[in-house]
Amino acid sequence: MIQVKSLNKTFKVAKRNAGIGSAVKSLFKPQYSTIHALEDISFNIDEGEIVGYIGPNGAGKSTTIKVISGILVPDSGKCDILGLTPWKNRIDHVKNIGVVFGQRSQLWWDVPVIDSFNLLKDIYKIPTKDFNDNLDLLTSSLNISSILTTPVRQLSLGQRMRCEIAASLLHNPKILFLDEPTIGLDAVSKIAVRNFIKTINKEKNVTVILTTHDMSDIEALAERIILIGKGRILLDGSLTELKNKFATHKTLTVDFKENSSDINIEGTSILSRSKERIALSVDLNKVKVSEVISTLSNKIDIIDLSVDSRPIEEVIIDLYKEYQI
Amino acid sequence: MKLYFKYVSILFRSQMEYRTSFILLSIGQFFVPFLVFVSMYFLFQRFNTIGGWSLYEVALCYGIIHMGFSISECFVRGFDSFSSLVVNGDFDRILVRPRSTILQVLGSKFEFTRIGRLSQAVIVFVYALSNLNIDWNFNKILTLIFMLASGIFIFSGIYMIGATLCFWTIEGLEVINIFTDGGREISQYPLSIYNKWIKRFFTFVIPFGTVNYLPLMFVLDKVEGNSLIYMFTPLLGMLFIIPCILLWGFGVRHYKSTGS
Numbered sequence: 001m002i003q004v005k006s007l008n009k010t011f012k013v014a015k016r017n018a019g020i021g022s023a024v025k026s027l028f029k030p031q032y033s034t035i036h037a038l039e040d041i042s043f044n045i046d047e048g049e050i051v052g053y054i055g056p057n058g059a060g061k062s063t064t065i066k067v068i069s070g071i072l073v074p075d076s077g078k079c080d081i082l083g084l085t086p087w088k089n090r091i092d093h094v095k096n097i098g099v100v101f102g103q104r105s106q107l108w109w110d111v112p113v114i115d116s117f118n119l120l121k122d123i124y125k126i127p128t129k130d131f132n133d134n135l136d137l138l139t140s141s142l143n144i145s146s147i148l149t150t151p152v153r154q155l156s157l158g159q160r161m162r163c164e165i166a167a168s169l170l171h172n173p174k175i176l177f178l179d180e181p182t183i184g185l186d187a188v189s190k191i192a193v194r195n196f197i198k199t200i201n202k203e204k205n206v207t208v209i210l211t212t213h214d215m216s217d218i219e220a221l222a223e224r225i226i227l228i229g230k231g232r233i234l235l236d237g238s239l240t241e242l243k244n245k246f247a248t249h250k251t252l253t254v255d256f257k258e259n260s261s262d263i264n265i266e267g268t269s270i271l272s273r274s275k276e277r278i279a280l281s282v283d284l285n286k287v288k289v290s291e292v293i294s295t296l297s298n299k300i301d302i303i304d305l306s307v308d309s310r311p312i313e314e315v316i317i318d319l320y321k322e323y324q325i
Numbered sequence: 326m327k328l329y330f331k332y333v334s335i336l337f338r339s340q341m342e343y344r345t346s347f348i349l350l351s352i353g354q355f356f357v358p359f360l361v362f363v364s365m366y367f368l369f370q371r372f373n374t375i376g377g378w379s380l381y382e383v384a385l386c387y388g389i390i391h392m393g394f395s396i397s398e399c400f401v402r403g404f405d406s407f408s409s410l411v412v413n414g415d416f417d418r419i420l421v422r423p424r425s426t427i428l429q430v431l432g433s434k435f436e437f438t439r440i441g442r443l444s445q446a447v448i449v450f451v452y453a454l455s456n457l458n459i460d461w462n463f464n465k466i467l468t469l470i471f472m473l474a475s476g477i478f479i480f481s482g483i484y485m486i487g488a489t490l491c492f493w494t495i496e497g498l499e500v501i502n503i504f505t506d507g508g509r510e511i512s513q514y515p516l517s518i519y520n521k522w523i524k525r526f527f528t529f530v531i532p533f534g535t536v537n538y539l540p541l542m543f544v545l546d547k548v549e550g551n552s553l554i555y556m557f558t559p560l561l562g563m564l565f566i567i568p569c570i571l572l573w574g575f576g577v578r579h580y581k582s583t584g585s
């Protein structure tokens with residue numbers, strides 16, 4: 001459905017040192033440095049997938065999204081989305097896609113939401129019947145029917161984001177690009193947005209490509225992740241694979257009756273220790289969690305214990321470290 | 326076209342959210358250029374004619390160019406203020422919608438407060454016409470309409486060039502105002518009063534001469550020989566928009582977007 005092959009894109013950026021002297025200098029003799037925003041990016045995405053596209057700031061996430069949504073023209077490379085090349089058949093291509101930029105609004109600021117929707121109906125030439133059906137569905141599932149007549153500038157961020165997502169789906173796109181859709185949202189809105197994305201993916205088989213820094217978004221939504229750093233794709237695989245590769249440790253937290261004896265078990269390291277509680281990091285390659293527990297129960301009187309996998313955030317940090325990005 | 330009016334309607338409603346500001350700005354837009362005309366009026370009180378043109382003839386020149394200018398500033402404002410679309414990344418939004426970029430940029434902004442400037446131009450225009458003894462016929466009325474259209478097209482073309490420059494640099498775009506504001510100021514008077522290179526520049530490079538000076542020669546019966554050429558000069562001036570549109574298309578492919 002989406003085939004991207006060896007995309008390259010470079011930007012020229014004006015270099016300038018601090019201070020007024022160099023500012024004047026750059027006026028007459030600007031210096032440029034070349035940034036490789038994308039280097040040999042290739043991937044395929046099938047219909048109905050939800051793909052998390054992750055990487056640190058400046059890695060090239062937004063640039064990729066902009067190229068495949070037809071905003072930027074790459075220096076070289078091929079891209080075939082539903083048989084169209086985004087930067088060559090822009091108008092036909094964008095009929096198939098919906099785009100949400102978390103940090104920018106696509107709604108008209110000073111008029112009620114419904115006016116924006118009606119204008120989008122004309123922009124996309126949506127037939128009235130389809131429009132009404134879609135509007136009903138979207139307003140009820142995103143719970144925005146009560147705010148349709150409120151001017152956009154008076155909406156809270158969470159309300160606005162739900163309206164943005166509705167706006168990007170009015171024309172029944174087959175692909176949805178979400179660029180940081182949950183940025184700045186509170187927990188309730190975040191979960192509402194996530195659930196909705198899941199629902200349209202299941203029910204309408206919309207392919208979703210999602211960039212985010214919020215790993216819980218990825219965990220909740222994406223079956224597959226693509227990691228990009230410094231303009232290159234570093235990893236492309238399922239989230240479970242990634243976790244198994246990097247989640248080699250588990251954290252064991254134990255509450256016990258007051259005891260100050262020495263606890264030192266092979267294959268573990270102590271994260272924190274008090275008189276009544278200890279947190280251990282267990283290296284799964286060396287020892288099993290159950291063995292650690294049985295050793296512990298011989299030494300101390302256990303009241304309560306919990307085993308946690310490492311949070312996905314830490315896994316990602318390790319990943320960034322490993323690839324030095 | 327239907328979509329264009331939808332854009333007008335939604336932005337008009339937006340503007341009406343700030344009614345007081347709209348009224349005050351419109352009044353300001355009325356008086357600032359009107360004072361220019363008043364000073365022109367006193368100039369003629371002192372000198373009677375300039376380069377063989379009377380006050381009313383020059384007032385006609387003035388009325389036409391200001392009507393063209395204010396209409397284009399109102400409806401082509403999207404191109405005039407295009408740099409803001411690039412700076413805050415809203416042009417991305419335009420590119421992901423299945424309509425032509427020109428239509429969408431036009432629809433991104435309207436400056437309705439230019440109604441003030443337009444009404445002063447219309448007043449001067451009517452004042453000039455009612456004091457001139459012109460032998461009216463169909464061709465002359467048609468010519469006046471051509472002139473107005475030509476003015477709108479040329480100003481719009483210059484705005485488009487300015488907007489296209491934004492694809493490469495956001496800085497220093499005030500330069501383009503030399504041609505919009507400067508062109509307007511120059512063409513308030515018939516081009517014949519200026520020296521040769523100004524005349525040539527504003528006839529053959531940026532064809533403001535075709536908006537009022539050349540066709541007015543026809544309307545005011547100042548031409549000897551084949552007057553029909555003069556009648557159709559505004560249509561030639563309108564061709565100015567074509568290279569501007571081509572340049573725009575070239576610029577869009579070089580859009581760099583901003584990071585987010």
